[in-house]
Amino acid sequence: MKCLTVELGERSYPIWIGPGVRQKLADLLQQAGIAPGRKLFVVTDQNIAPLYLEDTVQLLTEGGYAVHHFIVPAGEEAKSLAIYEQIMTEALTIGLDRKSAFLALGGGVVGDLTGFAAATYMRGVAFVQVPTTLLAHDSSVGGKVAVNHPLGKNIIGAFHQPKLVAYDTNALTTLPPREVASGFAEVIKHGLIWDASFVTWLEENADGLQAFDHELLQAALLRACSVKVAVVSQDEREQGLRAILNLGHTFGHAFEALTGYKGINHGEAVAIGMVAAARLAERLGLAENISERTVRVLRQYRLPVALPVPLDVDEMLDVMRRDKKGEGGKLVFVLPTAIGKVDIYKNIEEEPVRAVLAELYEGGEA
Amino acid sequence: MKCLTVELGERSYPIWIGPGVRQKLADLLQQAGIAPGRKLFVVTDQNIAPLYLEDTVQLLTEGGYAVHHFIVPAGEEAKSLAIYEQIMTEALTIGLDRKSAFLALGGGVVGDLTGFAAATYMRGVAFVQVPTTLLAHDSSVGGKVAVNHPLGKNIIGAFHQPKLVAYDTNALTTLPPREVASGFAEVIKHGLIWDASFVTWLEENADGLQAFDHELLQAALLRACSVKVAVVSQDEREQGLRAILNLGHTFGHAFEALTGYKGINHGEAVAIGMVAAARLAERLGLAENISERTVRVLRQYRLPVALPVPLDVDEMLDVMRRDKKGEGGKLVFVLPTAIGKVDIYKNIEEEPVRAVLAELYEGGEA
Numbered sequence: 001m002k003c004l005t006v007e008l009g010e011r012s013y014p015i016w017i018g019p020g021v022r023q024k025l026a027d028l029l030q031q032a033g034i035a036p037g038r039k040l041f042v043v044t045d046q047n048i049a050p051l052y053l054e055d056t057v058q059l060l061t062e063g064g065y066a067v068h069h070f071i072v073p074a075g076e077e078a079k080s081l082a083i084y085e086q087i088m089t090e091a092l093t094i095g096l097d098r099k100s101a102f103l104a105l106g107g108g109v110v111g112d113l114t115g116f117a118a119a120t121y122m123r124g125v126a127f128v129q130v131p132t133t134l135l136a137h138d139s140s141v142g143g144k145v146a147v148n149h150p151l152g153k154n155i156i157g158a159f160h161q162p163k164l165v166a167y168d169t170n171a172l173t174t175l176p177p178r179e180v181a182s183g184f185a186e187v188i189k190h191g192l193i194w195d196a197s198f199v200t201w202l203e204e205n206a207d208g209l210q211a212f213d214h215e216l217l218q219a220a221l222l223r224a225c226s227v228k229v230a231v232v233s234q235d236e237r238e239q240g241l242r243a244i245l246n247l248g249h250t251f252g253h254a255f256e257a258l259t260g261y262k263g264i265n266h267g268e269a270v271a272i273g274m275v276a277a278a279r280l281a282e283r284l285g286l287a288e289n290i291s292e293r294t295v296r297v298l299r300q301y302r303l304p305v306a307l308p309v310p311l312d313v314d315e316m317l318d319v320m321r322r323d324k325k326g327e328g329g330k331l332v333f334v335l336p337t338a339i340g341k342v343d344i345y346k347n348i349e350e351e352p353v354r355a356v357l358a359e360l361y362e363g364g365e366a
Numbered sequence: 367m368k369c370l371t372v373e374l375g376e377r378s379y380p381i382w383i384g385p386g387v388r389q390k391l392a393d394l395l396q397q398a399g400i401a402p403g404r405k406l407f408v409v410t411d412q413n414i415a416p417l418y419l420e421d422t423v424q425l426l427t428e429g430g431y432a433v434h435h436f437i438v439p440a441g442e443e444a445k446s447l448a449i450y451e452q453i454m455t456e457a458l459t460i461g462l463d464r465k466s467a468f469l470a471l472g473g474g475v476v477g478d479l480t481g482f483a484a485a486t487y488m489r490g491v492a493f494v495q496v497p498t499t500l501l502a503h504d505s506s507v508g509g510k511v512a513v514n515h516p517l518g519k520n521i522i523g524a525f526h527q528p529k530l531v532a533y534d535t536n537a538l539t540t541l542p543p544r545e546v547a548s549g550f551a552e553v554i555k556h557g558l559i560w561d562a563s564f565v566t567w568l569e570e571n572a573d574g575l576q577a578f579d580h581e582l583l584q585a586a587l588l589r590a591c592s593v594k595v596a597v598v599s600q601d602e603r604e605q606g607l608r609a610i611l612n613l614g615h616t617f618g619h620a621f622e623a624l625t626g627y628k629g630i631n632h633g634e635a636v637a638i639g640m641v642a643a644a645r646l647a648e649r650l651g652l653a654e655n656i657s658e659r660t661v662r663v664l665r666q667y668r669l670p671v672a673l674p675v676p677l678d679v680d681e682m683l684d685v686m687r688r689d690k691k692g693e694g695g696k697l698v699f700v701l702p703t704a705i706g707k708v709d710i711y712k713n714i715e716e717e718p719v720r721a722v723l724a725e726l727y728e729g730g731e732a
Contacts, residue, residue: 085447092517097693120486122690123512123523124603146489151458157489158524237490324488327463 002218004225006141007233008161015141015165015229017221019214022056022130022168026063029101032164034126036064039100041091043114047074048106048132051174056105056130068094072113076261079113079147081156087117101126101163107179108139108266112154115145119160129162132171134183135267137221138190140165142232142245148261152322153253159237167221173212177302180210182267184301185248187220189270190227192294193247196340198223199297206300243325244342247334248273254319258311264304271303276356281335283352286345290336306362313357317350368584370591372507373599374527381507381531381595383587385580388422388496388534392429395467398530400492402430405466407457409480413440414472414498417540422471422496434460438479442627445479445513447522453483467492467529473545474505474632478520481511485526495528498537500549501633503587504556506531508598508611514627518688519619525603533587539578543668546576548633550667551614553586555636556593558660559613562706564589565663572666609691610708613700614639620685624677630670637669640702642722647701649718652711656702672728679723683716 001018016028030036040060044053049071060067070090072078091102102125104114111129118127129140146157175183184202191198201223202209208216228245235242251273255264264272275298278291295305317331325332331348367384382394396402406426410419415437426433436456438444457468468491470480477495484493495506512523541549550568557564567589568575574582594611601608617639621630630638641664644657661671683697691698697714 081447081451088515088522089517092515092521092688095688095695097695098690099693116486120482120522120524122521123510123525144489149454149458151455155458155488156454156486158486159489322458322461324464327465329461329463 004229006229011161017167019170021166034101040065040067040103042069042103044105045072045074045110079109084147098122103128105130107133108136111140112146119158127162129165134172138186141228169217181302182265185267185271187224190224193244193342194227243344244334247342250320250323251276254316257319268304271298275305277335280356287337307360310361316357370595372595377527383533385536387532400467406431406433406469408435408469410471411438411440411476445475450513464488469494471496473499474502477506478512485511485524493528495531497533504552507594535583547668548631551633551637553590556590559610559708560593609710610700613708616686616689617642620682623685634670637664641671643701646722653703673726676727682723
């Protein structure tokens with residue numbers, strides 16, 4: 001069991017990673033300053049509840065906490081204001097107070113939703129992340145919490161750091177293959193933006209990682225989280241540097257939005273978005289020969305590298321202009337300049353973006 | 367035109383108070399770092415819109431800002447998640463980005479609602495308070511923003527400091543008498559918790575203030591805001607001291623909730639709550655002879671000092687136990703120990719509270 005620390009002064013917190021971390025949850029909570037006797041509100045989804053809810057509640061109850069729980073629907077649809085309001089109603093009904101803590105048991109959707117509830121319940125209460133997916137290694141660290149608006153993803157949100165992230169690698173072995181692949185997209189992203197040697201390591205260990213070798217999994221998560229921790233510790237509220245974590249996301253959010261958050265999942269959308277970003281960088285003369293290797297490593301992890309359905313270029317551009325990174329309707333992109341290195345480009349011309357998007361459908365001519 | 371500063375490091379901001387402040391709004395925005403050319407989203411209500419919206423929009427447009435506006439219903443009902451969602455939808459539709467600013471033009475309801483929208487739109491954008499009521503001198507300073515939940519007032523919220531408070535005393539002269547009285551409740555509160563000499567000054571100048579003498583109004587607001595600024599600068603996120611600003615509010619919120627936020631307005635509820643707090647302090651032996659003077663000064667400003675309708679004692683206690691200051695269902699109160707001095711008392715017994723509540727109906731026996 002390994003520990004990383006997000007260094008944010010009085011908001012610093014540990015990330016525990018390893019097999020069996022969940023078994024030690026009550027101790028870790030106490031270490032993080034959430035004393036036994038407090039009310040804990042465990043929020044999870046319909047997929048995770050049958051797997052981990054009962055024993056998590058039992059472990060925490062045995063640890064001396066007064067545990068309540070709430071189960072939300074599985075999938076991105078749960079990140080809505082309507083479900084958020086249900087959580088608030090339940091929290092009030094069971095009498096949570098300012099000393100209570102919200103605990104997200106699940107993937108990125110559960111973490112984002114629960115975190116936003118914790119950020120705004122009585123103007124902010126303690127929050128704990130217990131991620132159960134590979135993808136959530138990204139969303140569970142860094143304090144970005146949000147729900148979606150029909151007009152845009154993660155538009156309604158806050159910065160609210162957890163008190164603790166407890167990442168049990170045992171939970172990852174029960175994921176369906178498509179979820180696993182989706183999670184590796186963000187792992188690969190952390191290599192592509194920061195650490196070329198990590199990309200090489202991921203290329204070399206693709207088979208072992210996909211066979212859930214525990215040592216390899218723990219090592220991969222430690223390295224990926226280390227990148228995130230380094231970035232977030234320097235720029236908690238995305239004043240500058242932190243935006244690099246969005247490689248592939250401006251494109252990816254558009255793909256997700258235009259397929260109704262259903263056809264393409266988040267990791268898949270980011271994977272295709274990273275291919276688009278590499279091609280755009282090449283087209284703009286910012287980088288050479290990076291899209292081919294990007295495509296190759298994503299394919300090693302069974303990730304899509306082209307749009308499985310044709311999407312309208314104008315509609316994609318419209319969604320991208322509303323992206324949170326944008327200012328005054330201009331297109332802002334994080335683009336790779338080499339493998340392991342990215343930069344932020346504001347005010348990108350529309351034409352090269354159109355050209356990249358037009359060639360992105362896998363059934364297309366390009 | 368006078369200026370106070372809330373000292374909160376990089377979140378510090380000015381409060382401008384005086385006749386005609388609104389005319390200088392574009393300059394003040396620019397000084398506060400919100401550059402012309404930015405999109406401004408003015409949120410106001412149906413009562414304020416006919417009085418000040420058109421010329422405010424014109425002044426800001428002439429100052430070089432791209433101004434949009436949104437009108438919400440008047441009254442506490444507007445502080446709902448439903449109206450909040452409407453604001454978010456409008457903000458997205460008109461293309462507000464992270465550099466845009468929300469501007470609350472109105473009383474406390476508009477300020478709280480707009481502030482919560484600004485706190486959570488794209489994880490937080492700039493926010494400006496232009497209060498138009500006396501009562502809002504309190505809510506516009508200090509960064510507490512929120513909407514209500516059917517089960518409790520201000521339960522869903524955040525801390526989000528404005529970039530600027532622009533307080534035009536000219537706006538106050540158009541208020542209906544009951545609104546004026548309600549506003550004086552919080553002015554008097556700032557005396558009662560912090561500054562006995564201010565209470566004396568308010569007793570001596572009750573007639574002049576209620577006749578809207580501009581110099582007296584400006585002086586009263588400066589003194590009341592100074593108390594708030596001193597407290598908030600020491601304890602932005604209510605870890606301790608800041609709770610004293612809630613004198614009368616634990617009682618008051620219960621009165622408001624149980625009359626459906628209609629029968630008794632916020633200032634009136636706080637006034638009756640401050641009488642209840644004084645009586646409870648006397649009953650607990652924490653203070654002597656303070657309720658009589660509290661009642662007298664509130665009456666000078668035409669404020670109620672007893673419940674105009676009978677409310678159920680058990681129901682009041684239930685609501686008070688859910689108060690945000692509470693922990694583990696215990697009753698927590700801010701109670702006066704002298705005129706101009708209060709303290710926070712946790713774990714107050716139920717019996718004396720019951721006795722005070724039972725005698726609080728004006729048609730009652732006591």
